[in-house]
Amino acid sequence: xxxxxxxxxxxxxxxxxxxxxxxxxxxxxxxxxxxxxxxxxxxxxxxxxxxxxxxxxxxxxxxxxxxxxxxxxxxxxxxxxxxxxxxxxxxxxxxxxxxxxxxxxxxxxxxxxxxxxxxxxxxxxxxxxxxxxxxxxxxxxxxxxxxxxxxxxxxxxxxxxxxxxxxxxxxxxxxxxxxxxxxxxxxxxxxxxxxxxxxxxxxxxxxxxxxxxxxxxxxxxxxxxxxxxxxxxxxxxxxxxxxxxxxxxxxxxxxxxxxxxxxxxxxxxxxxxxxxxxxxxxxxxxxxxxxxxxxxxxxxxxxxxxxxxxxxxxxxxxxxxxxxxxxxxxxxxxxxxxxxxxxxxxxxxxxxxxxxxxxxxxxxxxxxxxxxxxxxxxxxxxxxxxxxxxxxxxxxxxxxxxxxxxxxxxxxxxxxxxxxxxxxxxxxxxxxxxxxxxxxxxxxxxxxxxxxxxxxxxxxxxxxxxxxxxxxxxxxxxxxxxxxxxxxxxxxxxxxxxxxxxxxxxxxxxxxxxxxxxxxxxxxxxxxxxxxxxxxxxxxxxxxxxxxxxxxx
Numbered sequence: 391x392x393x394x395x396x397x398x399x400x401x402x403x404x405x406x407x408x409x410x411x412x413x414x415x416x417x418x419x420x421x422x423x424x425x426x427x428x429x430x431x432x433x434x435x436x437x438x439x440x441x442x443x444x445x446x447x448x449x450x451x452x453x454x455x456x457x458x459x460x461x462x463x464x465x466x467x468x469x470x471x472x473x474x475x476x477x478x479x480x481x482x483x484x485x486x487x488x489x490x491x492x493x494x495x496x497x498x499x500x501x502x503x504x505x506x507x508x509x510x511x512x513x514x515x516x517x518x519x520x521x522x523x524x525x526x527x528x529x530x531x532x533x534x535x536x537x538x539x540x541x542x543x544x545x546x547x548x549x550x551x552x553x554x555x556x557x558x559x560x561x562x563x564x565x566x567x568x569x570x571x572x573x574x575x576x577x578x579x580x581x582x583x584x585x586x587x588x589x590x591x592x593x594x595x596x597x598x599x600x601x602x603x604x605x606x607x608x609x610x611x612x613x614x615x616x617x618x619x620x621x622x623x624x625x626x627x628x629x630x631x632x633x634x635x636x637x638x639x640x641x642x643x644x645x646x647x648x649x650x651x652x653x654x655x656x657x658x659x660x661x662x663x664x665x666x667x668x669x670x671x672x673x674x675x676x677x678x679x680x681x682x683x684x685x686x687x688x689x690x691x692x693x694x695x696x697x698x699x700x701x702x703x704x705x706x707x708x709x710x711x712x713x714x715x716x717x718x719x720x721x722x723x724x725x726x727x728x729x730x731x732x733x734x735x736x737x738x739x740x741x742x743x744x745x746x747x748x749x750x751x752x753x754x755x756x757x758x759x760x761x762x763x764x765x766x767x768x769x770x771x772x773x774x775x776x777x778x779x780x781x782x783x784x785x786x787x788x789x790x791x792x793x794x795x796x797x798x799x800x801x802x803x804x805x806x807x808x809x810x811x812x813x814x815x816x817x818x819x820x821x822x823x824x825x826x827x828x829x830x831x832x833x834x835x836x837x838x839x840x841x842x843x844x845x846x847x848x849x850x851x852x853x854x855x856x857x858x859x860x861x862x863x864x865x866x867x868x869x870x871x872x873x874x875x876x877x878x879x880x881x882x883x884x885x886x887x888x889x890x891x892x893x894x895x896x897x898x899x900x901x902x903x904x905x906x907x908x909x910x911x912x913x914x915x916x917x918x919x920x921x922x923x924x925x926x927x928x929x930x931x932x933x934x935x936x937x938x939x940x941x942x943x
Contacts, residue, residue, distance in 0.1 A: 393451030393714075394580050395504040398573065399473050402449065403463045406531070406569035418464040418525035421566060422518075422532050422548070423449065424541040425457035437490070441651055443541055444829040445533060445570045447715050451503055454479045454493045458547075460517055462525070475505040478514055518550045527558035531566040571837035574828055576870040581828065582916060584716035585872055586925050588649070589914050592710040592718040593928035595643035599636050599707060600724055600938040606630065607730040608941035631700075633658040633672040636707060644711035653717035653831045656709035660726065664706035664908035665882035667821055676726055677701040700727035704736055704907055710831070717831045719874050720926050721912035722935070730940030732932070736906045739879050741932055742774035743909045746877035750823060754875070754915065754922045759845065759866045764823045765853045767877050768815045772806055775818070779899040781809055804894055813854030814889045818881070822861030824874035827914055833872075838863045867917050872925070876912030881905075 407415050425446045429438040442453045450459055458478040463469050479499055482492035493499075499508050509517070521528060530551050533540040551561045577585065605611050606629050613627045630636050637658045644652070659669040661677045679701045705726045710718030723740060725732045732740055746767045753763050775781035782804040802808070809815070826833040845865055858864065863873060881904040889895065913926035929935070937943035 391580070392502060392504050394578065395449055395451045396473070396475060397578065398448050399461055399463075399475055401573040402566075402569055403470075403473065405572040406565055407465060408572075409565045409569055410529075414529055416465060418462065418469075418521075418528040420463075420521055420525070420528045420530045421449070421459065421461040422530055422543060423459040424543045425450075425452065425459070426455060426541050428455045439651070441712075442715060444574075444715065445567070446541070447829065448570065448574055450475075450477055450505065452477055452479065452499075453715070454499075456480050456511070458511055458514055460514065460521070462521055462528075464525070474507075476507045476509065476517055477503055477505045478509050478511045478517075481510045481512075514547060515550060518547060522551070522555075522559055525559075526555075530559070530561040532561065532563045533567055534563045568836050571834035574834045575826060575837040576868065577828060577872050577916070578870070581716060582870075582872070582925075584714050585718065585827070585914065585916075588653070588711055588713035588716055588718035589720065589925040590927055591644055591647045591649050591713065592720050593926055594647070595640045595709070595711070596707060596720055596722045596928045597938065598643045599630065599639050600722070600935065602628065602630055602639055603705075603724065603726065603939050604730055604937075604941035604943070606941075607939070610941065632675045633660055633663075633705075636705060637672045637709070640707065640709050649711035649713055651712040653710045653712045653719060657707065657721075658709070659706045659908070661701070661703040662881070662905065662907035664704055664723070664906075664910075665880040665885075666908075667878075667880070676705070677703050702726075702728035702733045702736070704732070704740075704909060706908060706910060708910065708912065715829050717827055717829065717833075718926075719827055719831050719876075719912060719914055720928065721876055721878075721910045722928065722930060723909045723911060724935055724939050726939070730938075730942075731936050733906075735903050736909070737932065738778055739903060739906050739909050740911075742771065742778075743877050743879050743911050744930065744932065745774065746770045746819075746879075747875055747911050747913070747930075750875050750877060751915070751922065751924075754867065754917065755920060756867055756869050756917060759850070760823070760861070760863045760873075761846070761852050761858065762850065764857055764861055765851075767823050768819060768853060768857050769806070769810060771815050771819050771877075771879060772809050775815075776804075776806070776809075778903070779896055780903060781814075781894050782896055809894050810853055812892070812894060813856045814892050814894060816854065816856040816859075817885045817889045818879055819877065820860065820880070820882075820885055821876075821878065822858075822863065824876050824912075825862035827872050827874055832862055835862065838865065840865075869917055869919055871917040872914060873917065874912055874914055876910055878908060878910035880908035882908070 406419060423446050426443040428440045430436060431438055440455050460476040462474040480493050486492040496508050532543055548561055551559055611629060617623055617627050637656050640656060655670040657669050658672040659666060663669050679699060703726050704723050706723045708721040710720050749770050750763050750767055753766060772781060776783045784801055784805045826838040839862055843864055911930050913924050915922040915924050
């Protein structure tokens with residue numbers, strides 16, 4: 391199926407007109423964009439991974455490096471129903487054919503792209519002159535020029551506009567990016583199908599890692615003669631004893647299913663390293679300890695030779711692939727060691743995060759403000775910490791804001807509302823509940839968290855301001871948004887240090903949980919007319935995760 395670029399062009403122009411001054415809305419509007427170029431490592435000729443710039447792909451569906459777009463629109467004319475979309479792709483040279491895959495021919499590209507015309511970049515100057523002659527008062531739009539964040543447009547193209555005979559033509563980089571972000575905030579059926587595909591592949595990759603861990607617990611990973619000595623280990627002989635090995639299996643699973651790119655650097659963090667939100671090093675071994683006399687002889691949990699065994703710990707994997715430039719973003723936290731089961735402390739934190747996510751999911755529907763769901767997750771965390779004893783409660787016998795009759799031990803200083811108002815829960819849940827997702831994993835930032843934001847300060851309590859410092863989405867939800875739902879709970883010594891002496895924290899109980907490190911559970915959901923559709927297919931319920939990681943399922 392051809393990518394529906396022409397529909398995206400119309401959506402973008404509709405958003406662009408909303409942003410323009412009234413005096414400029416009737417003028418011809420022309421978009422000039424450059425696609426991404428193949429990157430090279432420093433001053434060498436070694437190519438690095440190419441990925442098309444997201445806005446360019448949205449308007450063209452083109453993944454050919456060094457391409458350009460020229461799009462013409464005018465409200466109230468035929469171009470308002472069918473804009474002129476000219477795509478310029480490089481001509482295949484002999485060197486391209488010798489060293490790499492050449493760009494397609496113009497004829498081949500015309501069959502696979504939803505555009506009006508396709509030519510080579512050498513035709514761009516004449517195409518600009520033709521548009522200027524037809525529309526002498528045109529307003530040209532580009533992405534921010536001079537910014538390292540976007541591919542550069544050669545000055546000879548923009549100079550043609552400024553030096554044209556028409557004194558009424560102009561060029562602006564103020565309006566196109568916010569218009570594109572607003573257009574991309576809502577996904578059409580084709581985009582949703584691509585995001586769904588990326589999430590299905592990534593969900594299976596998460597499960598693959600868990601099942602390899604589980605096979606090892608059951609001793610079902612057999613190594614043939616000479617494995618690792620006289621010959622390399624084969625994939626079926628791999629154990630996961632390091633973060634890098636878990637990452638390798640995840641990425642390989644995605645690649646086997648045809649996914650070219652990861653949507654972001656995978657985060658694979660074992661033990662207390664799971665408290666670092668964007669831990670991308672993935673270069674450490676799991677935590678090991680000596681074998682004790684009465685340890686259960688579970689062969690997977692012992693290094694070869696049996697001199698050490700895996701310590702009970704969590705493994706947090708936040709990773710997702712792209713499918714045709716559309717992202718997934720999934721986090722699963724799984725037990726390692728302890729026979730593939732969580733320790734009591736890790737299980738308690740895991741189930742608290744699972745509760746946070748379930749409550750958040752139950753609230754999701756069009757119209758609800760994302761801030762309200764963020765606040766509720768902090769409330770659930772406070773209640774959960776009071777149940778566990780990490781946060782003190784008003785009474786040893788009750789967690790309530792109302793003093794039980796005759797309870798002389800009641801201390802209102804530790805009721806839920808006062809703890810929530812103190813903001814200390816941000817030390818344990820410091821990030822936002824989720825963000826927009828689309829072609830980029832943290833998608834369309836200017837539309838997701840607009841400045842100024844007219845949806846805020848509507849008289850609704852939002853709790854402590856620290857809850858929103860790193861929230862990347864601050865809008866009411868609307869149908870066809872795609873967002874992540876990713877509550878977490880972390881025991882980062884750096885974040886805990888400023889609140890460690892809080893009167894609300896029981897230090898002795900906190901110490902019992904700090905070794906957990908961190909837990910995050912993340913799914914991708916589509917906002918529907920009356921709720922949501924979870925696009926993430928790998929399960930996260932405790933019994934299933936432990937069943938897979940222990941080899942029982």
